[in-house]
Amino acid sequence: MHTAKTQRATAKPRKSAPSPLQAELAGRILKALNEQGAGTGHHLVEQDLCRQFGVSRTPIRGALKLLADQGCVESRANRGFVLLKPVTNVPDVDPVDPQDEEDKQLFVAIARARNSGKLPVEVAQQELVRLFDVKLTTVLRVLRQMADLGLVERKPGNGWSFMASIDSSRTRSESYGFRRAIEPAALLQPDFQLDREWAKRSRELHLAFRRKPWRDVLAVKFYEMNSEFHEQLARCSGNRYILSAVQRQNQLRSFMNYQWVYGVERVLASIDEHLAILTALEAGRHRDASVLMEGHLLASRRTNELLAQVPE
Amino acid sequence: MHTAKTQRATAKPRKSAPSPLQAELAGRILKALNEQGAGTGHHLVEQDLCRQFGVSRTPIRGALKLLADQGCVESRANRGFVLLKPVTNVPDVDPVDPQDEEDKQLFVAIARARNSGKLPVEVAQQELVRLFDVKLTTVLRVLRQMADLGLVERKPGNGWSFMASIDSSRTRSESYGFRRAIEPAALLQPDFQLDREWAKRSRELHLAFRRKPWRDVLAVKFYEMNSEFHEQLARCSGNRYILSAVQRQNQLRSFMNYQWVYGVERVLASIDEHLAILTALEAGRHRDASVLMEGHLLASRRTNELLAQVPE
DNA sequence: TTTTGTATTTTTATCCATTATAATGCAAAC
DNA sequence: GTTTGCATTATAATGGATAAAAATACAAAA
Numbered sequence: 001m002h003t004a005k006t007q008r009a010t011a012k013p014r015k016s017a018p019s020p021l022q023a024e025l026a027g028r029i030l031k032a033l034n035e036q037g038a039g040t041g042h043h044l045v046e047q048d049l050c051r052q053f054g055v056s057r058t059p060i061r062g063a064l065k066l067l068a069d070q071g072c073v074e075s076r077a078n079r080g081f082v083l084l085k086p087v088t089n090v091p092d093v094d095p096v097d098p099q100d101e102e103d104k105q106l107f108v109a110i111a112r113a114r115n116s117g118k119l120p121v122e123v124a125q126q127e128l129v130r131l132f133d134v135k136l137t138t139v140l141r142v143l144r145q146m147a148d149l150g151l152v153e154r155k156p157g158n159g160w161s162f163m164a165s166i167d168s169s170r171t172r173s174e175s176y177g178f179r180r181a182i183e184p185a186a187l188l189q190p191d192f193q194l195d196r197e198w199a200k201r202s203r204e205l206h207l208a209f210r211r212k213p214w215r216d217v218l219a220v221k222f223y224e225m226n227s228e229f230h231e232q233l234a235r236c237s238g239n240r241y242i243l244s245a246v247q248r249q250n251q252l253r254s255f256m257n258y259q260w261v262y263g264v265e266r267v268l269a270s271i272d273e274h275l276a277i278l279t280a281l282e283a284g285r286h287r288d289a290s291v292l293m294e295g296h297l298l299a300s301r302r303t304n305e306l307l308a309q310v311p312e
Numbered sequence: 313m314h315t316a317k318t319q320r321a322t323a324k325p326r327k328s329a330p331s332p333l334q335a336e337l338a339g340r341i342l343k344a345l346n347e348q349g350a351g352t353g354h355h356l357v358e359q360d361l362c363r364q365f366g367v368s369r370t371p372i373r374g375a376l377k378l379l380a381d382q383g384c385v386e387s388r389a390n391r392g393f394v395l396l397k398p399v400t401n402v403p404d405v406d407p408v409d410p411q412d413e414e415d416k417q418l419f420v421a422i423a424r425a426r427n428s429g430k431l432p433v434e435v436a437q438q439e440l441v442r443l444f445d446v447k448l449t450t451v452l453r454v455l456r457q458m459a460d461l462g463l464v465e466r467k468p469g470n471g472w473s474f475m476a477s478i479d480s481s482r483t484r485s486e487s488y489g490f491r492r493a494i495e496p497a498a499l500l501q502p503d504f505q506l507d508r509e510w511a512k513r514s515r516e517l518h519l520a521f522r523r524k525p526w527r528d529v530l531a532v533k534f535y536e537m538n539s540e541f542h543e544q545l546a547r548c549s550g551n552r553y554i555l556s557a558v559q560r561q562n563q564l565r566s567f568m569n570y571q572w573v574y575g576v577e578r579v580l581a582s583i584d585e586h587l588a589i590l591t592a593l594e595a596g597r598h599r600d601a602s603v604l605m606e607g608h609l610l611a612s613r614r615t616n617e618l619l620a621q622v623p624e
Numbered sequence: 625t626t627t628t629g630t631a632t633t634t635t636t637a638t639c640c641a642t643t644a645t646a647a648t649g650c651a652a653a654c
Numbered sequence: 655g656t657t658t659g660c661a662t663t664a665t666a667a668t669g670g671a672t673a674a675a676a677a678t679a680c681a682a683a684a
Binding site: 058136 | 664665666674675676677678682683684
């Protein structure tokens with residue numbers, strides 16, 4: 001794999017690597033510049049960016065320096081940074097926190113090992129450090145996440161024990177049962193407030209997706225659009241507990257996505273169901289939307305169960 | 313405060329203080345002895361206790377030594393421990409983990425300080441260490457809990473920021489909105505399985521409670537019975553996500569209980585509602601039980617809102 | 625006066641050594 | 655053979671030093 005690209009300008013080697021926060025900010029700055037349509041020569045005032053992102057000047061300067069290294073902006077002595085050329089294509093894959101990546105890998109590795117029987121039901125955290133050759137803190141973070149998702153439990157004394165079969169149809173069915181209780185209710189919360197801007201964008205995104213010829217590589221994109229859809233609706237509910245419950249479920253699905261694959265037909269049907277829900281909400285028919293949501297979840301569950309019976 | 317009692321037998325000072333796990337085990341052993349009606353001279357076999365509680369012999373021995381110090385059991389050379397007299401009154405307040413206690417105190421202290429405006433919306437964890445004179449790890453644990461309950465959020469960069477008003481009617485109303493979605497659904501889960509033994513005990517406990525003349529000191533007891541009731545029903549649902557959501561809500565209420573106080577009438581009504589739910593479930597009328605649960609939550613919410621309008 | 629560049633302080637993350645605790649192995653007592 | 659007592663080993667929690675990063679202060683440039 002040729003990853004030489006990551007360090008674009010070998011001429012200007014950075015003394016200190018940017019922190020994850022700085023990398024994230026660089027991405028967000030680009031996105032903001034793109035959205036506001038900033039042109040060549042646009043002056044990036046540090047203080048403004050600080051306010052915008054709620055951080056101090058230090059990480060902002062780090063982000064700007066990073067963008068300078070990438071050739072997006074230019075530093076002028078005592079006059080700060082200016083935009084070299086309008087931002088056209090915001091990098092689609094926002095820079096992921098390397099730590100998140102490591103966590104996810106370990107999570108999946110542990111889940112796999114457990115499902116295939118390579119790991120016993122009970123295991124010491126120390127054992128995981130040895131088996132997967134990672135730092136203890138990483139193991140602890142991941143175990144906490146798994147515990148949070150109901151996949152594993154701390155034993156009294158030492159060690160952790162896995163719940164009966166991490167990736168069982170049981171886990172899936174409980175997940176659906178839970179979502180079926182929550183997500184239709186989200187749309188009926190008294191403080192529910194549809195973000196109409198978002199709804200419009202989401203509708204377009206769904207339509208665009210529907211037009212594309214289906215390719216397997218789109219699966220990940222579809223998964224992301226799907227999660228985002230459900231999460232945003234939960235956010236509109238104005239109920240933080242509903243939101244965090246939905247986020248948790250999304251996280252569970254994300255960690256297990258190597259198993260949650262759908263067929264084309266279901267994807268298209270899913271898109272239509274999403275669109276119908278949006279339409280109902282835009283018309284203020286929350287009760288209808290809620291019923292549609294329940295139907296949508298039931299349909300998804302059914303497909304998932306069918307697929308689970310014929311594992312690849 | 314005379315806390316001399318804590319070390320009953322000054323004649324036999326323990327070399328090493330028992331660990332939290334050992335203290336907990338001591339309590340559970342007593343409870344088990346009580347339930348199985350073990351008589352004087354009952355031989356406590358270490359290996360059996362290990363299996364029963366899922367730990368190794370070391371903490372079990374620590375627990376037994378602790379019980380020996382308290383005069384409950386006696387150690388006989390090379391023959392282990394025997395029960396001195398049948399366990400009659402299991403200490404009602406099971407030994408609480410001192411760490412939990414510390415966490416709870418800090419939690420409440422922070423919530424109070426924030427509600428009274430003594431703490432700003434944004435604060436560094438280090439600042440909390442100074443203000444409340446506790447260890448950093450404690451602060452981090454508590455902040456994690458608060459974040460889990462949607463009361464606080466980590467800022468990008470440094471510091472944490474409180475959500476708008478920790479103990480607002482808003483938090484309460486979101487909590488009820490969430491429970492209303494989940495708890496009635498719990499009773500309709502396909503794998504719902506009523507624990508009939510528990511149901512019987514719970515009914516008796518409720519009835520006993522109903523007969524007692526109301527005193528304010530019973531408030532805590534009522535709160536505990538109430539949480540236990542809702543949590544156990546969630547457990548019977550067979551859905552781990554419902555269970556953990558209900559547990560989370562109970563935790564939120566527990567941390568805020570200095571505000572969630574009820575009047576006598578509501579307590580009695582609540583008991584009756586609980587009993588009606590039990591009756592429906594025992595008769596297999598889950599649909600009815602679910603409707604009753606929804607009514608119960610609505611009634612509780614209403615009372616709570618009324619009380620909130622007239623803060624003491 | 626606003627903004628940048630730089631230095632300084634404060635906060636947060638990470639690592640490593642130490643200690644506390646739990647798990648295990650084995651011989652002796654029953 | 656089963657159970658205990660004790661010693662040993664393994665695991666997990668704790669605390670303190672260090673490094674990384676962010677927040678802040680202030681002088682100089684625009």
